Amino acid sequence: MGRWPPAALGVTFRRVPESIYTGGCLCGAVRYEARGVARYVCYCHCESCRRAAGAALVPWATFERAQLRITHGTLAGYPSSAGVLRGFCSACGTSLTYQSEARAADVDIAVASLDEPAALAPRMHLWVQDKLPWLPISDGLPQYPAGLGDEDG
Ligand SMILES: [Zn+2]
Numbered sequence: 750m751g752r753w754p755p756a757a758l759g760v761t762f763r764r765v766p767e768s769i770y771t772g773g774c775l776c777g778a779v780r781y782e783a784r785g786v787a788r789y790v791c792y793c794h795c796e797s798c799r800r801a802a803g804a805a806l807v808p809w810a811t812f813e814r815a816q817l818r819i820t821h822g823t824l825a826g827y828p829s830s831a832g833v834l835r836g837f838c839s840a841c842g843t844s845l846t847y848q849s850e851a852r853a854a855d856v857d858i859a860v861a862s863l864d865e866p867a868a869l870a871p872r873m874h875l876w877v878q879d880k881l882p883w884l885p886i887s888d889g890l891p892q893y894p895a896g897l898g899d900e901d902g
């Protein structure tokens with residue numbers, strides 16, 4: 750049997766490697782891996798994220814919750830709003846995940862906790878009504894005053 754596909758077709762069939770995103774907290778006690786596709790990648794300007802991360806804004810990537818696996822340590826949880834659980838490292842405090850009952854199949858992962866955060870660029874700004882006045886937005890990305898309609902910070 751000859752090669753398939755024939756070289757003349759100019760195509761090769763290759764298993765596309767599944768995307769695996771790894772990351773973890775500052776001290777290394779909590780490590781995770783997320784597989785699949787990040788459905789949304791956003792900047793969140795809400796006050797809750799700001800305080801949870803101690804940062805002016807927080808980039809998040811949304812994955813299927815079933816695709817996130819904690820590979821080392823234990824994710825601690827803090828219910829920052831009704832139906833919301835923020836995951837963090839109890840040793841160093843790094844903010845790692847956000848889960849909302851309003852999006853029960855999703856988990857948001859803090860992009861800045863990824864080993865290769867440059868791979869997931871935010872595509873929009875959420876909760877711009879909470880944005881700090883000294884933080885300019887000049888990237889041309891869409892801006893939404895609040896969330897995408899299903900929750901609050
Ligand atoms: Zn840690």
Ligand SMILES: [Zn+2]
Pocket residue numbers: 793794795796797798799876902
């Ligand atoms: Zn937020």
